[in-house]
Amino acid sequence: MKTLRAYILGFILSIALTLVAFALVLEHVRTGHVFPSHGLAVAVLVVLAVIQLFVQLMLFLRLGEERKPRWNLTALVFALLIVAILVGGTLWIMQSLSHGQMQEPRDIFTEENIFPSTQND
Amino acid sequence: MTTHPSTSSGHVQEDKVVFGFWVYLMSDCVLFAGLFATYAVLQNATFGGPSIAELVSVPFVLTETMILLTSSFTVGLALLAAHRHSGTTTLRVGYGAGKKYLVLTLLAVTLLLGLAFLGMELKEFSHLLAEGNGPSRSAFLSSFFTLIGTHGLHVFFGSLWMLILMAHIVIKGLNPGTVRKLTMVSLFWHFLDIIWIFIFTIVYLMGALAL
Structure with a gap:
């Protein structure tokens, strides 16, 4: 029980x-x-x-x-390590990338005069 | 078959099979980690479409969570009923006298709860699609559908597996083979519940914070 x-x-x-x-x-x-x-x-x-x-x-x-040598636990700890590297690494890289591009997004259509902005008329 | 399989050589072999399945689950865990990372990166890339806060209905998802949690409990009880008297646990396969019909009933309850969960998920998906918020609407919705859909697919195949296992138990009864399969189904189902906790927390609850 x-x-x-x-x-x-x-x-x-x-x-x-x-x-x-x-x-x-x-x-x-x-x-x-x-x-x-x-x-x-x-x-x-x-x-x-x-x-x-x-x-x-x-x-x-x-x-x-689980009895020794606890292979299930070993596999789990290894998987959690991979998960931490994968998720933590992804967030770290993507965050520092977007930090490096903090300026206003460029409006490529206006800049290249493809669709001249109507607000400037 | 002896009544104490832990002393027989067959037991060691079965342990290896269950361990192999455990290793598969761990690799599946890494797959979901990739999907979670993708979602975390893309969750604000709504491309003018709805954000998660506008789509989420927390009471609805809480119901889904409770259903899956209860099914995780009942599949554990099914395994326990099969293992009763043999003193084994989920990770170690044994062959108890078992109560075939109790096991079958508990599996049926688990299956119904799993199907109810899938039904609710399909309802949510069809609602999103009907409003034009399908996976092609934005990068956020692509990652949302991929993450939740992959989990849903796992639940679907888990349900199918459980149905087949129930047929096996009806035909062959509880023997070391079917109990081992039951052990693996229950590991799979517990695993899906754990993945869902993180989906519930990261996607829905954290999304609802912006309400």
């Missing part, structure tokens, strides 16, 4: 974490984006999702009960 308890606990915790995240967003919208602030809300949402990831890994996938 130990496993049944783990599944029920995992289920309840997952529902609770999902509802807390939902309530956080409602509160953010209700207070007119004041509290919690956008940055704080994003940070808390990420933390809640990661907690739920661990809850499900431990209580649904029972990763904590």
Whole structure:
């Protein structure tokens, strides 16, 4: 019956974490984006999702009960490393790219006089 | 077949098969990471079209989330029912006496919840398409449809697999072969639920922050 308890606990915790995240967003919208602030809300949402990831890994996938040499865990850690490099690297590169192009987007049609802007008439 | 498969050589072989499936899941995880990264980069590239905040209906998606979460729970219960008395867990395959009909009922519930989830997702997609907000509308919508659609496709094939597994269990009963398949289906289903948590958080909840 130990496993049944783990599944029920995992289920309840997952529902609770999902509802807390939902309530956080409602509160953010209700207070007119004041509290919690956008940055704080994003940070808390990420933390809640990661907690739920661990809850499900431990209580649904029972990763904590794996016996040595824990190949499943090893594969997971390696996959998470790749995910971190892939997502983190992509965001880093794309953000520094858009930072380097901060000026107003050029209106190529007006510049090349293809469709002369009507506002200048 | 002995009642204690953990002492037989067949057990080691089955462990390897489940581990191989686990490695597949991890590579699938990397696939989704690529789609998440694409979405994160393109989410503001709306090209004059609607943004995520204008499209999202959080209560609707919350219902989808609860449905998938419940199905993840019931597939776990199905595996537990099959493994009862053998003291094994999801990651280690065993052959319990099992209760065939309890397992089948729990799988049927899981399948119905999975189909309900798919139905809601298709409703959302057809609604978007009807309003001219298909994947070709903007880079944001392309990445949105790719990410959510790929997850939906996984749920579809998971449901199909579950249906086939149920037929196997009806015909062959619970034996080490079908229990091993059940173990892998449940790993797959839990995995899809975990991916969905991140879709729910990153796409829908973070999108709704701008409401």
